[in-house]
Amino acid sequence: MSSGPHTETAEAAATATAGGAVGGRRASLWGDAWLELRRRPVFWLAAVMLAFMVLLACVPSLFTSLGPNRGCVLAHSKDGTGPGHPFGFDTQGCDLWSQVIHGARPTILIGLAVTVGSLVISIIFGTLAGYYGGLLDALIARVTDIFFGLPFVLGATVILVAFPDHGVGAMCLVLVVLGWTTMTRIMRSQVISVKTMDYVRAARALGAGDLRIMFRHILPNAIAPVFVVSMLNVGQVIAYEATLDYLGVGLQYPTVSWGLQLNVAQDYFTDFPHLLVFPAVFLSVTVLSFIMLGDVLRDALDPRLR
Amino acid sequence: MTETDVRTGDDLPGADPEAPLLEVRDLHVEFRSRTSPPVHAVNGLSYSVGRGETLAILGESGSGKSVSAQAVLGLLATPPARITGGEIRYRGLDLLGRKDRWLRKIRGRRVAMIFQDALTALNPVVGVADQIAEMYRVHERTGRREARARAIELMERVRIPAAARRADDYPHQFSGGMRQRVMIAMALALRPDVLIADEPTTALDVTVQAQIMKLLAESQAELDTALILITHDLGVVADVADRIVVMYAGSVMEQAPVIDLYARPAHPYTEGLLAAVPRVDRTTTGRLTPITGAPPNLAAIPSGCPFHPRCPRARDRCATERPELRAVGNGRLSACHYAEEVLAGEEAAGD
Numbered sequence: 196m197s198s199g200p201h202t203e204t205a206e207a208a209a210t211a212t213a214g215g216a217v218g219g220r221r222a223s224l225w226g227d228a229w230l231e232l233r234r235r236p237v238f239w240l241a242a243v244m245l246a247f248m249v250l251l252a253c254v255p256s257l258f259t260s261l262g263p264n265r266g267c268v269l270a271h272s273k274d275g276t277g278p279g280h281p282f283g284f285d286t287q288g289c290d291l292w293s294q295v296i297h298g299a300r301p302t303i304l305i306g307l308a309v310t311v312g313s314l315v316i317s318i319i320f321g322t323l324a325g326y327y328g329g330l331l332d333a334l335i336a337r338v339t340d341i342f343f344g345l346p347f348v349l350g351a352t353v354i355l356v357a358f359p360d361h362g363v364g365a366m367c368l369v370l371v372v373l374g375w376t377t378m379t380r381i382m383r384s385q386v387i388s389v390k391t392m393d394y395v396r397a398a399r400a401l402g403a404g405d406l407r408i409m410f411r412h413i414l415p416n417a418i419a420p421v422f423v424v425s426m427l428n429v430g431q432v433i434a435y436e437a438t439l440d441y442l443g444v445g446l447q448y449p450t451v452s453w454g455l456q457l458n459v460a461q462d463y464f465t466d467f468p469h470l471l472v473f474p475a476v477f478l479s480v481t482v483l484s485f486i487m488l489g490d491v492l493r494d495a496l497d498p499r500l501r
Numbered sequence: 502m503t504e505t506d507v508r509t510g511d512d513l514p515g516a517d518p519e520a521p522l523l524e525v526r527d528l529h530v531e532f533r534s535r536t537s538p539p540v541h542a543v544n545g546l547s548y549s550v551g552r553g554e555t556l557a558i559l560g561e562s563g564s565g566k567s568v569s570a571q572a573v574l575g576l577l578a579t580p581p582a583r584i585t586g587g588e589i590r591y592r593g594l595d596l597l598g599r600k601d602r603w604l605r606k607i608r609g610r611r612v613a614m615i616f617q618d619a620l621t622a623l624n625p626v627v628g629v630a631d632q633i634a635e636m637y638r639v640h641e642r643t644g645r646r647e648a649r650a651r652a653i654e655l656m657e658r659v660r661i662p663a664a665a666r667r668a669d670d671y672p673h674q675f676s677g678g679m680r681q682r683v684m685i686a687m688a689l690a691l692r693p694d695v696l697i698a699d700e701p702t703t704a705l706d707v708t709v710q711a712q713i714m715k716l717l718a719e720s721q722a723e724l725d726t727a728l729i730l731i732t733h734d735l736g737v738v739a740d741v742a743d744r745i746v747v748m749y750a751g752s753v754m755e756q757a758p759v760i761d762l763y764a765r766p767a768h769p770y771t772e773g774l775l776a777a778v779p780r781v782d783r784t785t786t787g788r789l790t791p792i793t794g795a796p797p798n799l800a801a802i803p804s805g806c807p808f809h810p811r812c813p814r815a816r817d818r819c820a821t822e823r824p825e826l827r828a829v830g831n832g833r834l835s836a837c838h839y840a841e842e843v844l845a846g847e848e849a850a851g852d
Contacts, residue, residue: 397614397623401608401636402639
């Protein structure tokens with residue numbers, strides 16, 4: 196062949212320049228995603244807001260000296276903003292600022308726990324169904340259909356009313372049971388489309404086993420959309436939790452949560468809007484932050500989009 | 502898995518050191534679906550390769566060449582594919598009907614494969630060195646660091662410039678030629694006995710094609726690997742192949758040493774192929790002659806000789822009687838009733 200060393204060097208030089216422009220050491224998919232995220236203002240905005248909310252949830256004592264439902268003076272019921280009480284008082288005459296702070300913990304706990312739970316279930320079921328297909332796929336699809344068919348609010352109401360003494364744990368369980376189906380379906384269809392890719396066939400041709408193909412080759416390429424949906428899901432779960440509280444079947448007094456506060460506020464908010472506004476703002480900011488985080492994560496997790 | 506010498510094959514009980522490295526005998530593959538008649542993709546393919554030998558499998562698209570390659574490694578999805586007959590033997594060991602677990606000892610370690618388009622055949626979210634290193638980690642249980650070091654070494658061997666610096670780059674950050682080098686590095690990582698290259702240069706431009714073929718030929722010589730080169734491009738095989746198998750409609754039309762085949766085809770199909778490409782070793786006056794007609798529908802392969810509807814030498818007998826693949830001298834095989842006529846270079850009778 197007379198193509199010769201000339202073209203080879205040319206190509207080498209071109210490659211070297213291209214490589215030089217990229218430069219730097221990169222560790223892994225997640226390491227690279229981090230490098231990408233660092234450059235995004237939206238990420239920092241979401242991260243700072245979430246860090247604040249998580250801090251509220253973890254160490255509320257940093258922000259208020261009062262415990263939940265402590266220091267309430269009924270005489271102050273529904274009073275507006277005053278000195279030392281930036282958010283005013285709730286219907287029980289408790290300081291609303293400290294009540295809102297204490298409301299962060301169950302809300303965020305439920306949001307994260309339910310999402311992680313549904314994500315784990317959907318990854319396992321979706322991957323198995325998509326990868327193996329056949330009978331297993333049909334079985335998982337039918338089970339998914341059954342749960343998918345349950346109307347959310349009604350289903351949750353029925354279950355929660357049946358077990359009146361439920362706490363945060365039971366709430367999480369109910370929300371996971373009713374919430375894993377969409378992600379499982381997305382995961383399954385992603386796995387099916389990735390499964391037929393050449394690199395999966397190539398990995399098999401070069402001797403990779405089922406587990407390695409699933410976890411190394413299919414999962415990283417299939418997970419991004421599910422991951423984004425799960426981030427959006429955190430917000431949704433928090434909203435659902437608030438809905439159930441609002442309907443009176445979710446968490447109950449003496450638990451303090453944003454949903455419960457909104458539930459109480461519903462009767463008075465035309466006359467005392469601060470009862471609704473302050474917990475609602477905290478809830479919205481948290482939900483929005485998770486949604487924004489999901490969005491930037493999707494972009495960062497796909498090296499082809501960089 | 503202990504580190505065993507691949508050459509002695511002592512962790513493959515039953516392997517016959519005397520048998521050909523890879524032998525395919527009378528392979529039949531068909532694809533079935535509920536709604537349409539079965540598609541006969543491969544109909545009686547036979548070949549064998551030995552150490553250091555290069556066999557080219559030549560055929561147009563739909564001739565069953567890629568399907569047969571995937572059948573060797575058990576990569577066909579069953580269903581819809583079904584291997585309806587024949588044998589595939591690696592050193593005498595039958596590969597058909599084996600469990601996936603057993604085949605994994607063969608795949609990558611003894612018989613490796615290179616795919617056409619390295620961009621789609623490399624995992625887009627894993628750095629290239631990690632992908633190469635995976636070969637050592639899967640098959641030899643090598644530690645992360647060592648596997649990576651060996652991967653970078655291998656990248657240098659296939660002449661990827663600035664290998665160490667580019668180790669963590671992703672496939673899409675490489676040029677097509679460089680990506681194919683990565684793919685070759687992966688396939689050669691464990692010094693396989695047999696390398697199947699399925700259209701390795703089709704996705705590349707011509708100058709890069711030549712470099713990749715050169716790299717393949719050099720690597721083959723260095724490792725004494727048997728190379729099966731699957732291609733539709735007569736030009737690609739001329740320099741590197743020892744023998745050529747010409748496939749048409751899933752069957753072998755002709756098999757011959759490469760020089761003999763180019764000098765004098767023994768089948769009208771090969772004759773047609775050669776007449777359809779420009780050649781520098783022969784000053785022909787006039788135009789290139791295309792083969793008339795279109796490749797057959799594999800769900801309804803013509804009776805008799807599958808090539809007869811397009812064959813300028815076809816006679817009545819060709820439509821009814823399927824020609825056997827038979828020896829026509831000089832170690833050549835041809836599946837034509839009139840192979841001697843073709844070999845002698847007589848003009849087409851044309852009736």
